[in-house]
Amino acid sequence: MMRIACIGEAMIELSMAGEDAQLGVAGDTLNTAIYLHREAPALQVEFVTCLGDDPxxxxxxxxxxxxxxxxxxxxRIAGSSPGLYAITTTEDGERSFTYWRNASAARQLFADLDFSILAGFDAVYLSGISMAILPHPVRTALVAWLETAQVKVIYDSNxxxxxxxxxxxxxxxxxGMWDRADVALPSIDDEMALFGETAAQVETRFAGHxxxxxxxxxxxxxxxxxxxxxxAYPPAERVIDTTAAGDSFNGGYLGALLxxxxxADAxxxxxxxxxxxxxxxxxxxxE
Incomplete structure (x- = not known):
């Protein structure tokens, strides 16, 4: 059975409705992990993160x-807690987000620079958010470890x-991650914003991946x-909420590919x- 490690941060989500709030759980790589498992239940999908010891x-x-x-x-890290974010929605449906994640337990992931937990997997999936929450020395050490690791690397810059x-x-x-990635899942808007390129330039760059x-x-x-x-890719019949559109694409694509x-089918x-x-x-x- 193929084993896939999805690496990142899972947060508590507060979805505001007037004076009330609905409590949920969210995170980009976690969303992908869930959809990947649904699409390919024969694969073993694990989530790699740090959490605290709180409720x-x-x-x-x-x-x-x-x-x-x-x-x-x-x-699990004693005395730590997860990140939190709140979603508020205007009358016309526009969503905005407020985050409290600076002290998130997930920021301590791989703090000892020991990545051996990943060695037993056939594939690892991570995103730009997974990388961004880590201290820079940990990021660079993880990239260096992945360069020689005998594992399929899947990346979404997010x-x-x-x-x-x-x-x-x-x-x-x-x-560094695009140079290493065996499976690349970039979004054109993210790449344009990060590298200051046009859509055509991004397409040309990834055509040679x-x-x-x-x-x-x-x-x-x-x-x-x-x-x-x-x-041809038929458009959605209607669009209510684009949250996790990219994450779910990743899950569906990877479920089929792996x-x-x-x-073409993936x-x-x-x-x-x-x-x-x-x-x-x-x-x-x-479901």
């Missing part, structure tokens, strides 16, 4: 287990400027990386899943 950390751990994702690789100390470090780490993957381009559909695929399906699986997810509110669509 909210336990709530996150219980949620992960309830979604069929493994939690044996979650490290660029969030506020999480990085500066643009130069974000560019350095992202370039060393491995497989998909350049996510929203309504235009994904551009195949590693092999040429020509097929199960042995063709690149691209379509990712697109179709994302098209369903954007028709529901929240990151995790009901």
């Amino acid at each position: 909210f950390s336990q709530r996150i751990s219980d949620f992960i287990a309830s979604q069929g994702v493994g939690r044996d690789t979650i490290h 660029y969030r400027p506020r999480l990085w100390e500066n643009e130069a470090q974000a560019q350095q780490i992202t370039k 060393r491995g497989q993957g998909a350049l996510k381009r929203g309504e235009s559909g994904p551009m195949s990386l590693g092999s040429q695929v020509t097929q 199960s042995g399906k063709s690149q 691209l379509m699986a990712g697109h179709q899943l994302a098209a369903k997810v954007v028709q529901h509110r929240g990151a995790i669509m009901p």
